Amino acid sequence: MIRRSFLRAMGATAAAGGIAGMSQAAAGERDRPFVGYFEEPDGPLEDRLDRPWEMTEDEWNSILGRVRAGRRLKPSSWPGGARFAVALSFDTDHDIATLAGGAASHAPGRLAMGDRGRRVGVPRVLDVLARHDVPASFYIPAVGALVDREDVRRMVGEGHEIGLHGWIHYPNNRLDRATEREKLLRAREVLEKVSGTEVVGHRSANFDMSPYTIELVMEMGLEYDSSMMADDSCYELLIDGGKETGVIEVPVEWVRDDAVYLSFNRAGARPYTSPEDVYNIFRRELEEAAAEGDVFELLMHPHVIGYRSRVWIIDQIIRDAKAMGGAWFGTHAQVARWVRDNA
Numbered sequence: 001m002i003r004r005s006f007l008r009a010m011g012a013t014a015a016a017g018g019i020a021g022m023s024q025a026a027a028g029e030r031d032r033p034f035v036g037y038f039e040e041p042d043g044p045l046e047d048r049l050d051r052p053w054e055m056t057e058d059e060w061n062s063i064l065g066r067v068r069a070g071r072r073l074k075p076s077s078w079p080g081g082a083r084f085a086v087a088l089s090f091d092t093d094h095d096i097a098t099l100a101g102g103a104a105s106h107a108p109g110r111l112a113m114g115d116r117g118r119r120v121g122v123p124r125v126l127d128v129l130a131r132h133d134v135p136a137s138f139y140i141p142a143v144g145a146l147v148d149r150e151d152v153r154r155m156v157g158e159g160h161e162i163g164l165h166g167w168i169h170y171p172n173n174r175l176d177r178a179t180e181r182e183k184l185l186r187a188r189e190v191l192e193k194v195s196g197t198e199v200v201g202h203r204s205a206n207f208d209m210s211p212y213t214i215e216l217v218m219e220m221g222l223e224y225d226s227s228m229m230a231d232d233s234c235y236e237l238l239i240d241g242g243k244e245t246g247v248i249e250v251p252v253e254w255v256r257d258d259a260v261y262l263s264f265n266r267a268g269a270r271p272y273t274s275p276e277d278v279y280n281i282f283r284r285e286l287e288e289a290a291a292e293g294d295v296f297e298l299l300m301h302p303h304v305i306g307y308r309s310r311v312w313i314i315d316q317i318i319r320d321a322k323a324m325g326g327a328w329f330g331t332h333a334q335v336a337r338w339v340r341d342n343a
């Protein structure tokens with residue numbers, strides 16, 4: 001069936017907001033047919049996911065609206081009248097992601113690459129933070145917390161936050177809802193027992209979230225998530241076409257993630273970016289966040305940044321932020337609470 005009413009609606013939308021491929025000038029040529037869907041779709045969406053061009057407006061809106069960024073939360077000032085916020089985080093994965101990678105990943109040499117994260121990376125990272133007296137957030141898979149109980153206690157003892165990072169660093173979008181829920185609940189239980197603190201924040205392993213992750217984060221009563229990148233400022237999370245969750249997003253970005261530039265993968269591209277170049281990217285992100293009076297969120301991994309040739313990046317970024325004047329260093333939980341109550 002030809003969908004003439006639909007085409008008319010598409011024409012109107014294109015003129016108002018712009019459909020991909022339709023320029024302002026092209027809007028004047030509205031009577032010219034353009035690519036859209038012309039036939040009634042045949043069967044449920046699940047059966048034609050390999051034919052995305054058959055997706056209806058209701059269907060794409062439902063997918064886009066499953067989890068969406070709501071109100072931007074950018075306060076006019078930060079605790080103590082500070083001008084901008086610095087939120088440092090460390091995904092303490094070590095060899096746990098490798099452990100979850102199947103039998104081929106269990107070769108001792110591969111596991112040792114992650115093991116250096118706990119032996120060398122964590123002590124170096126904690127020393128830098130202690131020297132500058134700044135707090136950070138450590139996201140730890142539950143299995144990792146069970147392997148490294150003493151490290152978790154040291155982090156808490158030195159004023160850092162412990163946050164959820166899955167059960168065994170396995171992508172949430174490969175679990176069914178019931179399994180994902182059960183693993184999240186068990187992971188929180190383990191982290192709270194080992195750390196002796198209340199866990200209020202969540203970061204999805206590899207940022208791979210299922211359609212249910214945020215709904216589960218809300219159901220668990222967590223205060224914030226830090227796995228998404230729809231904005232540079234914190235924001236509210238909406239689900240199911242605009243329903244408020246009360247969960248704050250403290251956004252991450254691949255561009256502010258050390259692993260993107262510095263991880264070694266013998267199957268993938270190498271050489272990686274030089275530490276100086278990584279520092280320059282982080283520094284520019286910091287400068288602009290400070291100029292905007294916003295939050296500078298940075299994500300690192302002890303097994304990636306904790307090298308003799310790299311750990312200086314954390315030290316220098318902290319020095320830079322302090323030298324700019326008006327920096328407030330907070331954990332992600334503190335940032336989430338501040339923007340929730342003051343933005």
Ligand SMILES: [Zn+2]
Pocket residue numbers: 091092093165169205206
């Ligand atoms: Zn991770």
